[in-house]
Structure formats: C-alpha cells, structure tokens
Amino acid sequence: MSFHPPQRTLMGPGPSDVSPRVLAALGRPTIGHLDPAFIELMDEIKVLLKFAFRTTNELTLPVSAPGSAGMETCVVNLVEPGDSAIVGCNGVFGHRLCEMIRRAGGTAIAVEDAWGEPVDPNKIEDALKRHPEASLVAFVHAETSTGARSDAAVLCALAAEHDCLSIVDTVTSLGGIEVDVDAWGADAVYSGTQKCLSCVPGLSPVTFSERAAERIRSRETPPVSWFLDLNLVLGYWGSGARRAYHHTAPVNSLYALHEALLILKEEGLEAAWQRHAREHRALAAGLEALGLQFVVAPEWRLPQLNAVRVPAGVDEAAVRARLLREHDLEIGAGLGPLAGQVWRIGLMGNTARRRNVLRCVSALCAELPGAGDAAASAVAAASGVARD
Amino acid sequence: MSFHPPQRTLMGPGPSDVSPRVLAALGRPTIGHLDPAFIELMDEIKVLLKFAFRTTNELTLPVSAPGSAGMETCVVNLVEPGDSAIVGCNGVFGHRLCEMIRRAGGTAIAVEDAWGEPVDPNKIEDALKRHPEASLVAFVHAETSTGARSDAAVLCALAAEHDCLSIVDTVTSLGGIEVDVDAWGADAVYSGTQKCLSCVPGLSPVTFSERAAERIRSRETPPVSWFLDLNLVLGYWGSGARRAYHHTAPVNSLYALHEALLILKEEGLEAAWQRHAREHRALAAGLEALGLQFVVAPEWRLPQLNAVRVPAGVDEAAVRARLLREHDLEIGAGLGPLAGQVWRIGLMGNTARRRNVLRCVSALCAELPGAGDAAASAVAAASGVARD
Numbered sequence: 001m002s003f004h005p006p007q008r009t010l011m012g013p014g015p016s017d018v019s020p021r022v023l024a025a026l027g028r029p030t031i032g033h034l035d036p037a038f039i040e041l042m043d044e045i046k047v048l049l050k051f052a053f054r055t056t057n058e059l060t061l062p063v064s065a066p067g068s069a070g071m072e073t074c075v076v077n078l079v080e081p082g083d084s085a086i087v088g089c090n091g092v093f094g095h096r097l098c099e100m101i102r103r104a105g106g107t108a109i110a111v112e113d114a115w116g117e118p119v120d121p122n123k124i125e126d127a128l129k130r131h132p133e134a135s136l137v138a139f140v141h142a143e144t145s146t147g148a149r150s151d152a153a154v155l156c157a158l159a160a161e162h163d164c165l166s167i168v169d170t171v172t173s174l175g176g177i178e179v180d181v182d183a184w185g186a187d188a189v190y191s192g193t194q195k196c197l198s199c200v201p202g203l204s205p206v207t208f209s210e211r212a213a214e215r216i217r218s219r220e221t222p223p224v225s226w227f228l229d230l231n232l233v234l235g236y237w238g239s240g241a242r243r244a245y246h247h248t249a250p251v252n253s254l255y256a257l258h259e260a261l262l263i264l265k266e267e268g269l270e271a272a273w274q275r276h277a278r279e280h281r282a283l284a285a286g287l288e289a290l291g292l293q294f295v296v297a298p299e300w301r302l303p304q305l306n307a308v309r310v311p312a313g314v315d316e317a318a319v320r321a322r323l324l325r326e327h328d329l330e331i332g333a334g335l336g337p338l339a340g341q342v343w344r345i346g347l348m349g350n351t352a353r354r355r356n357v358l359r360c361v362s363a364l365c366a367e368l369p370g371a372g373d374a375a376a377s378a379v380a381a382a383s384g385v386a387r388d
Numbered sequence: 389m390s391f392h393p394p395q396r397t398l399m400g401p402g403p404s405d406v407s408p409r410v411l412a413a414l415g416r417p418t419i420g421h422l423d424p425a426f427i428e429l430m431d432e433i434k435v436l437l438k439f440a441f442r443t444t445n446e447l448t449l450p451v452s453a454p455g456s457a458g459m460e461t462c463v464v465n466l467v468e469p470g471d472s473a474i475v476g477c478n479g480v481f482g483h484r485l486c487e488m489i490r491r492a493g494g495t496a497i498a499v500e501d502a503w504g505e506p507v508d509p510n511k512i513e514d515a516l517k518r519h520p521e522a523s524l525v526a527f528v529h530a531e532t533s534t535g536a537r538s539d540a541a542v543l544c545a546l547a548a549e550h551d552c553l554s555i556v557d558t559v560t561s562l563g564g565i566e567v568d569v570d571a572w573g574a575d576a577v578y579s580g581t582q583k584c585l586s587c588v589p590g591l592s593p594v595t596f597s598e599r600a601a602e603r604i605r606s607r608e609t610p611p612v613s614w615f616l617d618l619n620l621v622l623g624y625w626g627s628g629a630r631r632a633y634h635h636t637a638p639v640n641s642l643y644a645l646h647e648a649l650l651i652l653k654e655e656g657l658e659a660a661w662q663r664h665a666r667e668h669r670a671l672a673a674g675l676e677a678l679g680l681q682f683v684v685a686p687e688w689r690l691p692q693l694n695a696v697r698v699p700a701g702v703d704e705a706a707v708r709a710r711l712l713r714e715h716d717l718e719i720g721a722g723l724g725p726l727a728g729q730v731w732r733i734g735l736m737g738n739t740a741r742r743r744n745v746l747r748c749v750s751a752l753c754a755e756l757p758g759a760g761d762a763a764a765s766a767v768a769a770a771s772g773v774a775r776d
Contacts, residue, residue, distance in 0.1 A: 002650065005419045018417065023418075027414050034400075227460045
C-alpha cells in the first residue's frame, strides 16, 4: 500500500518542516544529470550556496549524500595518512570527526570540553602549541547534540595563525545563525539541507577555500573514498559546459535544494537569523515559564536547537511519545551522556514560526505532568515576545 | 526563479522516466527519520528489496547515496588492508571497482575482457587458480557502459568454489533482467534506484549473504568509511523497534523508493523482465532497419541498455543534441574507449514502453543524416514486434 505520512510538526534536531514550495519542486519530473537544463540548475545552486555560506570560494557544491557524508568529504580530502588534526570535542559530532580522521589514516588530537559548553579557544591554542605537527583544526560551529555555539571566527583565526587548515561543521547553523565563511577565514565547511535550510535530508553543501583546494589538488595519496574524492567529483561539478560523469546526481533532491535556497535568498540571511533569534526568545520564555532549564548558557545558546533538562521524575520518552501521538509534534531526545536527561527542541528554518512555538509550549503544558498553573502563563509568555 | 524542468523522455543510461506515482510519493510531507511511522516504512522497504533481489538475506537495505556509494559500501566493508580481490573488467564499472578496492587498502587483480564482451568465466577461474590468496571476486552483472550482461550464476559459483566472497554490481540489471541473489549464491550485491526501478537517483539498495555479514562483523580493522560502515548503519537500519541515530536518512527519497518497489511488485518480476525483453526486440528491429549495429552479441545483450555504433561520418554529439532539443528525447553517449563511437539507448523500467520505442526510432529517422528510405520500414519494424 502506498505510504501516506502523518502530518507532523518537526521540532526535533532535524529534519525541519519542509515548505510546500520545496516539496513541489522535489516532485517535478526527473531529467538527466547531464541535461544542459540541469547543468544550468547546478550552476545556480553553486551561486546560491556561495550566498548562503557568504563566500566567494569557487569550490562550493552539494555532496550527493547527507551531512555525515559532507563531514567525511572534508576529512578524506584533507587528511593524508600520518597527518594530525586537533579536534574540538564538546558533543557527538566532534567525536565523529575524530573517528573519521582516524579512519582516513590521520591522528586525531581530541580537545575535550563539557557537553553544553562551547569549544574553548584557549585549550585549542594550547593544543596547537603542544602539537606543532598538526595540519588541521576541526570543530563544530553548532553542536546539534547540545545546542551550544562555538566561536568560529576565533577558532578559524587560531588555526590560520598556526598554519593549520580549519574544518568547520555548520550542519545546524547554516541559515539559522551567522555563518560567514570568508570573514572567518574558514577552509573547509560542510552543512546539511534538513536543518535551517528546511530542505529534505540527503544532501550536504560544502565549500573549500583556495588554500584547501590547493592542498586537495596536491595530495600525495588519493583519498580513501572514491565516491567523495573531490578531484573526481569536480569533473562533474566543476565549471564549464563540459561535465564528465562521476556518479548520478540526486536530480530531484537538487531541485528541492535550489528552491530552499531561493526561499532563503528572498527572505535574506540577516532576516532569517533574526527570525530564528526572535522565535527562540518566545520559545525560551514559554519553556522557562514551565520551569524547564536550558543546558547551555544564554551567551552560547543556539536559537535553532533548544536543549532543556527533563524535570526530575518525568518519563521523558513517554512525554515525547504523547507529543507525537496526540499532537503530531516531534521533539528530539538526548544523545550520548545526555540521553534520557534532555529534550532537544528544534526551531529550524521553516519551523521557526510563532505558531509552532505556541503549539509546542501548549502541547508541553498539556503533557508535562504537573504543569498545572504554569500552563497559562507559559503560553502568554511565549506569545508576548515581540513579533518583529 | 523556481526551476521548471523540461519534460524529457529519458532513454539514456539512467535516470529513466520516473512514474507520476513515484513523484507524488516523493513530494509528500517530510517526517522525522526516527518517527515510528517512518520505521514501519523502512521495514516495508527492506521486505520489498528482498523481493526485488530474490533473497532472504537479513542484511538488505538502501544506502543513503547513489549507486557508486553502494559499490563503495560493498568494497569498504568487505576489503581489509592486504586483501586481494579478482575483478572482472569489461567496462567502466569493473575498473571503478578496482580503484575502490585499492583505496580500501586491498590489491585488485584485474581480469580484462574487451568492452562489449561479457566477463569470461575461464579467465576468472584461471585467476583464482593463480591467486589462491584472493578472498573476493567482483564483477558487473550488467555493464552500463557497454550493454553487456555477464553470467552471474557461473561467476558466483566459481567464487564460492575457491572460497571467495562475490561482489556483484546489479545497478542496471535489478528490475530489468533476472537478478536472483540467493540462487546465484551471491554474497554482496548493490544496485541503484534510477535505472530499471525507475525511482529518482540518490539511493543504492544493497544485500549481503550471512557469510558476508559474518565477515563484516568479524573485521579486524574498521572500514575506511564511517558513513558507509555497515556495523554502524545497522544500528539504524537493523531490526527491532529501537533504532539508533547514525545519519539522517533521506526520508523523501525513501518514500519514492517504497512506491517504485510497490509498482514492481504489482507488475511482478517476471512480467517486468518480459516487458523489457519485448520492448528491446521492438527497439532492436527499428534500429537495425535503420542500419545501426549493436556493440554486443545477441546472447549477451542487455534489453535495457542498447549500445549501437555511430555510423561513419555522423557527428554523434550533434545528433544527441538535436534529439534533446527538437524531440525532448535523451539518449546516452559512449564512455571511455567507446566515447564518440556509440550511442547508449536505455529502455529501463517505466521507460520500457512501446510508445517510447516508437518515439525513439522515429526521432532517429528524423535526425540521422541519410536515414531516408529506411525510415518508414524502421518504424514499421519496431511497431510490428508482438506486444504480448
């Protein structure tokens, strides 16, 4: 029997609510991946990605697989056997970077911070001094597992000072908070489509500085992955009318990405960031009125990923299940050491609307044991945050 | 500006024409990749893939990236550094297998056959005798670059006799000609969605025998790829209600795959193979009436991928461009040593219909310099092949 999905409101850690415009684009008739009309679309997508990343990097394209493959693209193209990389680890994704670096034949020097804290630039600087052999610094700008932002500008500058290339994870930040690849001087940056771009999952935009591109062109060994080898991928995604077949691009997903980027461009980057910040304030007002406590300090809190502690004695999985079943509302569970301890409430891209904030706060009022008197004031608090 | 693709008829080497039912499924609202409703869909997809592959293999799932990533999944999970693999090379994709095996730290022993010929079992057997250290035999069942079928049953049996696991590329065969994983005794088989399944590009179904699964579970080193590491992927795609996050699945593409597999099941595997064979006979009658010669001998010819030689003096790229521009009809160019020498005309999945055969033959009549008198008889020849 054909599958007809329930109609959810997606307030987990991604995917976020995909706009009907994007779904309509996705469902348009498939054409060939070498069709001249498709090549033109690819060129437009590259221009729009440069806009979203705020970069003039020529080497900017969407990898034909989800965000984790974007992470692996950056790692396997920049790490050669014997290379050392300093990695900021303050959640799931920093540790994943370490694992990928090791599999590519490199040494990962993990610099640990507590989950919920930003990556500490002082510790990164210490590691750079202790490891002059390091050629890379990698970190996560917006840790999806905790909701913490790290200071990408400072961390990229430290890397450059010590002659290292930087790898920056912007899976959850792109389109939701300031991402400024050229101003940061970031060298290799990857993202995902299903977070603040509110496109369907399955693609991973990446961008590389000329410095990084030069290192990739002059590698001594080929990357461990053929599928993600940028020197090969560029035969297809490079410039010029002539494109060589490498793999079959996910044509329809790229229609969707194009439409999602158009929507972002129409709104404007700053306007999108401001909307995320504003709706976060509304959500935070509601959650705090319900007595829920954030994991991350206000200064480092991501507006688009709100991790709050589960109140003592509450069965967190049961609450999530009821939100889904009774309210068609998805929120996320904790990962790693935060499993069972937190909920992760996403306000990403098209989901970051007041109607969803109020929906979430009122659903929590209904389902949180003992919300009682707090309920009315929570909705009022969320509703009261200025709308423009 | 939103992208509105031209409406093509896709008779190249894939993607093929995607049914409106599949496009409708693709465009349904996105839900979370851990939503219980989605987990149920995943389970149904696994059952349908087992049906399509004709296998009871428990380890059967769609990789979240195109066919080349399916190839890389088989290679990186089965090859450990120092392993040797015998690879049948009779086109682009055998050579790609060699390249991936080397990058995974293995030794690829290439067994060459001419492009357009099947893989010769005698040569594979000789290689097995000369290389008792080999632990794998890899080959392409349906070479998309030439249109040649190889005898998968015989090649898999040879591998098993010599205590090797077999890796079989069924990217272009699955759904179009007989693929019989369990009867072959094949150990690792990958495919793509955009060929005879007529789904959108971007996913790669794979299936592994218990013997292959056991080798994967007992590896001494982790695979070079984290993204494609099946021991990790199975935390998400494995059985049971509890699924651990690994990467974000391409939710909407999986809706589409589910629908495409339902369509295949409704038609029946044998009926789909017969339809491909019948429409191939019609196309061949038309092409031969036009004086076009097939690259592959009839016995080894793939019905779904018809490689024909470009007549002397004809500008092949100009003809393809006119077919696309004037007729909205895509056919494929040659690859590698066949570039400029052949056209590849696909009759895959939903495209394998008499209306498309006639459309292609009549468009070639119009655009082939000097088709002249042959034109009327070519259409009549294609039209005259029995329809059931």
